[in-house]
Each structure stands twice: as structure tokens, then as C-alpha cells.
Amino acid sequence: MSTPKNKSKAKVVLSLSHITKVYELGDQTLNILKDISLTICEGELVAIVGPSGSGKSTLMHIMGLLDQQSSGTVMLAGHDASSLTEIEAAKLRNKYIGFIFQQFNLLSRTSALENVMLPTVYTEGATGKAAYATKLLTDLGLGQRLGNYPNQLSGGQQQRVAIARALINDPAVIFADEPTGNLDSKSGHEVVEILKQLNKDGRTIVIVTHDLELAKMAHRTIKIFDGQIVSDTTKKL
């Protein structure tokens, strides 16, 4: 584990220490993650790369509180998230985490605006979010598409709706799982530019991908292989 010195003053958003994940398949034991420790600070743009089967998805699930580690501790935005009940995990996800998926995962019979608002349905005391959702979509160039259904939008537009959805609750960290995997190169490039811009605005973003080209946009690249971190490099700016 290495935290760059120029970031040492920055606030830690997410830290994992000695995380392991073990699956029992019959009498076989699979060690998906073997002793992973890492820290992500506010304002970082991190790419987690590795071939399929390397454990990067499982790692993202644990960092995103979708899955529980077998051992080790997870700290998210100052909360110990090592052993949470399902309800506690759901509440922390809702408040601190935004997800961007490869498949966009928009609700099909729901307008773009309502899709963006979806996380607020599960936020206690969320009011007046419609104006914010409208602003997010407008900023992403979808101001004319608020009432459109996902099937009336192109792939790139759908992913932009999903990005707005990830932003609606102002999360501490955004996880993007192969965000360009389902897009043509032009739309993919647009999405990359949007993520870069969001990072410039101060958002903390973690991209999970097996695409090394995509990983180049990140300042910091963590390579995973066989359940272990094999390198963690930060570009000099």
C-alpha cells in the first residue's frame, strides 16, 4: 500500500486493510482476494485494472458495500463499514456511494428525470431533488431529454443519465464499472471526458476496468492479479 506523499494531507474517503474474500464451493476453497489494503483520498481518480477473474469486481463490490469481506476492515467516509447489517449497508450506499454500470441499468418505463431521482426515493428527508436532478441532466447536455424514456435515448445519453443518477445524492465516492464497455468509441470518449471533468470538479471516482486504454485517464492505477495488488502507481502531474 502506498499513499502518495503529495496527497497525504487530503482527506481519506475509503480505506481497506487486509481484506480477504474466500468462497467455499463444496470442498474447494477459492481465495478471490488475498490481503488487500488500499486507501482512496478525496478528489482522486483511480483506475482498478486487471484481467477477468483477477478479483477486481469482487473488490469493487466490497468497496461499494454490495458484498462483505471474509476478513479485514473497511472504512467509508469515517464510518466503520466492516460488518454492517443489510439495512445499514443500504443506507450508507445510498448516502455515500454512486454507481455507474456497464449496462447503464436504467428503469425502462421511467423517464430520464425519474431515473436520476431514483436513489432519493430511498433517502430519508430528501426533498426538492427534482430541481437538482434537472440541473445535473442539463449540465450533461440532456436538458431537452428530461421526459424521455431510456429506449428513446442513445447509449451515450443513457450512460449520461446513469452518471447524473450517481451524482444525485452527492456521494463521497463514485464507482464506475466498465463505464464505456457498452458504448461505441465516440460515446465512450464523451463519457471519459465527463468523468475527467467531474474529477476536476472535486469528485472522487474509482473506475474498474480491464481496458488499459481507459485506465490511462486516471492519475493512479492499481493493478490486480490473482486477488492481489501487483502495482499501485501514481502519474506525476
Place this chain on the structure above:
Amino acid sequence: MLGVVIGVLSVILLTSIGNGLTVFVEKQFETLGSNLLIVAPGEIISEEGGFNQEAAALSMSTSKLSMSDVSALERVGYPLGIVAPVIEGSIDVRTDQGKRKGFSVATTVEYSELRNTKTTRGRFINESDVSSSRKVAVIGSKIADKLFVGENPVGQKVTINRIRFEVVGVAESKSSGSMGGPDIDSSVYVPISTARSALGQEKISYILVQAADKKEIERAKTKVKEALDKRLNTEDFSVTDQSEILKTIQTILGTLTLGLAGIAAISLVVGGIGIMNIMLVAVSERTKEIGLRKALGATPNNIMVQFLIESAVISTVGGTIGIILGILGAWGIRAFFPATPSLNSILLAFGVSLATGIIFGVYPAKKAAALSPIEALRYE
């Protein structure tokens, strides 16, 4: 949803029919005259209020009631009013125009007042008909319609069980439709003396006794019992008033209505299972949506409530459609049958359909809530 629609529809239709039956029977009773006590030969209505059919059939044929009992009751005076003995029997009625099964009511002059029987043509049986056993008859409106088409029956001849009678009157129609049992409008009224001499009907079927006042019914009942106790064995007669019979019939019809509702409830349960299937399909079709919602912060409870609300909405919509169709249907069958939808049955059907929606929605909703977000998101 169709299952719920059909379930609610059948609950409303079947209870409407039961309800209509009850209303119909009550109305029929009202037209039969009030303040009536019926002295029957034997225990026709048991102490529990049920019809004692065996005893009724047996006692009609072995009736120990006699004309002297009638005279004895007439001598009691207040609180008893008019007394009328009746002999009932099945008969064949024949004219030149054809033949019909009928129902003879052999009685005295007083019957018309007691039972509120009016004639539309001619007259009812009079004193001298009875005293001289004249072969005269007052025919029910249906008999008149069928056997004297386009003719005035009064003054014409009619053959009852091969004996010729003269028609002296036509009785006013009393029932609005046929509901089984003896049809009042197919009755033929003859003097009781004539029935005994000419038709060979000996046994008195029952004696009608009027109470002088509605409030005196209980006292009149006691008086009748006292008078008859001196003359007959206790088991050879029974005294009932109309309200008791009405109560008995209401009990029977109530059970019938409940039974019909029970049958309808089964179709509601079938509808509920239909809802469960729909929701199970919805859960598997929307696995990905559930995973997404969970990833975005929905708790298992949120998901469960969402699916429960959905199944409740489906059943409410289905229930409402069923209620509308049920009311329309009840109006439709009204042309043939007195079906009356009651507010109670509508509320019941609606409540039950909502409950089935929720009860049968629980299992799919639980299933949805228990999905793991990672597995669900990966689901294609």
C-alpha cells in the same frame, strides 16, 4: 387480475341472488296476511327453529285436527279473531281448453279475509256455498289465464278430479314470479264441505287463526294451545306464527347465501393464486431492477413494500372491475330473478380481494427482498 375480477364478480352475483331470495320471500309473506297463527297437525317447526320435514309430511296425512276443533277455537273469542280450517291437496283441473296441475285450497268464507285473498272477477266462496256443499270454485289467475283464454271464466264449468264445478270467481294474482313450491296463482279455492264430500279430502291440513291484534299474538298463541290441549295430545298439534316461519326461512336462506359466498370465495382464492403467479413472474422479470434499487440504497423492506403495494394495486383494480361487473350482472339477471346486491357483499368482496392480493403478494415480495444485489445485477 382476471382471476380477481371473476372472484369478486361471483361473490357479488351469488350473494345478490341469496339476498334477492330473502327479500323475495319476505315480500311474499307480507302479502299472505298478518297476525296469523297456524295450527298445524304435529310438530312442523322444531324447538331449534328448523323445519321438521318428516314430521310435516307425516302429520299432514295423519292429521288429528277436526272441524270440532275449529268450532272450539271459534268459541274462545278475544284475543282470537277469525278461524279458518284449510284442506290442501293436489288436483287436476280440466276445461275444454286443456288440463293443468293445480293446488286445491278447501276452506271457509273467513279464509279470504285472513289471507287477504281478493277476486278480480266474480266472488269468493260464501256461507251458503259451505253450508250446502255447493260444487263451486274460485280459480287462481294462472288457471284462469291458461284454461279460459279469451273468456270470462265466471259462470263456466271446470272439472276438478273428474268432478264438475262451477267457477264463481277469479282470485287476484299474488306472486310476482315462480320460486318453486306451491304457486298461489295456480290455487283453486273450494268450500271445505265440498272438498270433504265430493273430493274425498278428509284430513284438515292446518287451521289459520287470526290474533285480534298484532300485540296479542303471544297471548292468542297461549289461548289456542289451552283450547286444543283439552281436546288433543300435545304432539298432535303445534301453533306457530308467521314470524317464526319467516325466521326459519331466513335461517335457511342465510345459510344458503353463506354457502354461495363460500363457493365464490374459492374463486377468489384461485384469483389470489393467480396474483401470486403474476408477482412471481414480475419478481424474476425484474430481478435486475431489484438489484439496481438495492445498489442505490433500497433496503429489503423498501423492496418488499414496493411489491406488496403492486399486488395490492392489482387486486384493488381487479376488485373494482369485478364489483362494477357484479352490480351490472345483478341488474341483468333481475329480469329473470330478484337479485339484489347488498352493500355488505360489495364491501366483503372488495375486502377479501384486497386481502388476497396482499396475502398472496407476501411470498413473491419476500423473495424479491431477499435477492442479493450483486447476483440480481448480474442477472440477464
